[in-house]
Amino acid sequence: MSESSRRPHAASNRRAAPAQPGLAVRRAAADAFDAVFVNGRPLEEALDRLTRDLDDRDRALARMIAATTLRRLGSLRALLAAFVEKPLPEKARRGETLLLIGAAQVLFMDVPDHAAVATSVDLAGEQASTAGFKGLINAVLRRIAREGRARLEADAVYDQPDWLIRGWTQAYGAEAAGAIARALASEAPLDLTVKTDPALWAERLGGEVLPTGSVRLVDAGNVTALPGFGDGAWWVQDAAASIPAGLVHAAPGMQVADLCAAPGGKTAQLAAAGAQVTAVDRSGARLKRLTQNLARLGLAAEVVEADASNFQGGPFDAVLIDAPCSATGTIRRHPDVAWSKAPADIASLCALQGRILRHAANLVRPGGVLVYSTCSLEPEEGEGQIAALLAARTDYERVPVLPGENGIAAEWINAAGEVRTLPTHLPHEDPRRGGLDGFFAARLRRRGGPDAA
Numbered sequence: 001m002s003e004s005s006r007r008p009h010a011a012s013n014r015r016a017a018p019a020q021p022g023l024a025v026r027r028a029a030a031d032a033f034d035a036v037f038v039n040g041r042p043l044e045e046a047l048d049r050l051t052r053d054l055d056d057r058d059r060a061l062a063r064m065i066a067a068t069t070l071r072r073l074g075s076l077r078a079l080l081a082a083f084v085e086k087p088l089p090e091k092a093r094r095g096e097t098l099l100l101i102g103a104a105q106v107l108f109m110d111v112p113d114h115a116a117v118a119t120s121v122d123l124a125g126e127q128a129s130t131a132g133f134k135g136l137i138n139a140v141l142r143r144i145a146r147e148g149r150a151r152l153e154a155d156a157v158y159d160q161p162d163w164l165i166r167g168w169t170q171a172y173g174a175e176a177a178g179a180i181a182r183a184l185a186s187e188a189p190l191d192l193t194v195k196t197d198p199a200l201w202a203e204r205l206g207g208e209v210l211p212t213g214s215v216r217l218v219d220a221g222n223v224t225a226l227p228g229f230g231d232g233a234w235w236v237q238d239a240a241a242s243i244p245a246g247l248v249h250a251a252p253g254m255q256v257a258d259l260c261a262a263p264g265g266k267t268a269q270l271a272a273a274g275a276q277v278t279a280v281d282r283s284g285a286r287l288k289r290l291t292q293n294l295a296r297l298g299l300a301a302e303v304v305e306a307d308a309s310n311f312q313g314g315p316f317d318a319v320l321i322d323a324p325c326s327a328t329g330t331i332r333r334h335p336d337v338a339w340s341k342a343p344a345d346i347a348s349l350c351a352l353q354g355r356i357l358r359h360a361a362n363l364v365r366p367g368g369v370l371v372y373s374t375c376s377l378e379p380e381e382g383e384g385q386i387a388a389l390l391a392a393r394t395d396y397e398r399v400p401v402l403p404g405e406n407g408i409a410a411e412w413i414n415a416a417g418e419v420r421t422l423p424t425h426l427p428h429e430d431p432r433r434g435g436l437d438g439f440f441a442a443r444l445r446r447r448g449g450p451d452a453a
């Protein structure tokens with residue numbers, strides 16, 4: 001939005017009322033929400049840009065408001081449909097955003113109702129297109145403060161779009177799909193992969209060690225200020241995201257290609273285990289982050305900017321493909337993903353994944369290992385890709401993942417021996433301490449070679 005469109009819309013002889021405290025925070029949250037919907041920007045990228053002038057506390061609050069609005073959007077929209085008699089005209093779309101962020105604060109955040117209502121009303125006054133709706137916004141948000149909770153309980157609406165719920169129902173059954181949708185209502189904890197001694201770091205950071213060896217923290221605050229960050233003792237990685245690289249069982253002397261490697265969480269795991277890693281990614285900007293991350297961690301890899309569907313190299317002892325995907329398994333962390341992706345995106349991602357997987361199968365030496373993973377809940381991006389590869393390549397077979405291997409629970413392994421984690425896994429009575437990202441990982445072996453039976 002341009003600065004000029006934010007100017008108070010009407011000249012007035014009256015003295016302007018003092019600006020509502022917290023207005024800049026709500027403006028940034030509303031702008032970030034609009035950046036996701038109007039401009040299709042990722043939420044984190046929008047927030048980075050829009051909160052640059054805020055202090056740490058306000059930046060965190062703006063993030064929380066925008067993320068909570070996106071996380072609970074299905075419920076919030078249903079409430080507005082019930083409480084706003086006539087939808088706002090298209091030219092006053094911003095008014096709907098202000099209603100949504102106001103309602104999110106009233107219902108799901110520890111914000112006084114009057115602050116949530118007054119800031120949305122004042123922001124409406126900033127633009128000519130919404131100034132005429134100040135009264136309506138005030139009345140609807142007050143009503144939501146009085147009646148919203150009861151209505152939410154009575155209606156029990158899903159927060160995610162219908163097409164996602166339908167897909168999860170088909171893949172996991174109605175009950176599991178409902179549980180996944182509910183699990184996504186909570187913010188994810190912060191998981192760390194530590195180079196050595198998880199128990200020590202759990203103690204230092206006030207976290208707990210998970211069965212997979214990750215250290216889990218809650219309300220960690222600014223990550224870069226935590227002990228061990230500057231020294232490169234650990235890196236941020238969801239516990240489920242640490243599973244695929246573990247399936248390689250990397251060891252000193254092994255030649256491993258990490259295709260689709262940036263920003264390098266899995267490269268770091270492989271390098272920390274002593275492997276010679278070739279980290280390949282198409283994005284130069286993301287590889288820059290990978291290089292910075294490895295430097296902080298004191299780890300090394302050969303870094304190659306290339307398209308993984310035609311990268312030439314190897315043959316490798318192991319190839320890991322953490323394929324570009326819809327990322328629907330990360331909606332707890334990135335609630336915008338639920339709304340920024342559409343079925344057509346899944347179809348084009350599947351085509352890209354298939355190309356990368358088919359090409360990667362040629363880079364593995366006979367007897368070597370191929371691990372394929374995605375952070376998607378959609379089976380066509382995971383199970384479907386492996387079924388298609390195995391149908392086309394008789395020189396590959398699955399090496400089933402075993403319960404207990406690297407702390408992987410039996411519940412996270414499907415009938416074919418592939419890992420399928422869900423946000424409902426690793427439950428905890430405090431939902432902020434439980435859950436896993438939705439991940440898929442399969443391990444295959446290329447037949448032949450010195451390891452042939």
Ligand SMILES: C[S@@+](CC[C@H](N)C(=O)[O-])C[C@H]1O[C@@H](n2cnc3c(N)ncnc32)[C@H](O)[C@@H]1O
Binds near residue numbers: 266308322324356
């Ligand atoms: C899921 S992310 C990888 C995360 C990374 N493995 C980690 O653990 O930090 C997918 C990556 O695939 C990269 N990518 C997308 N299409 C690609 C292609 N055709 N060739 C190589 N990399 C690609 C993206 O730039 C992105 O960095």
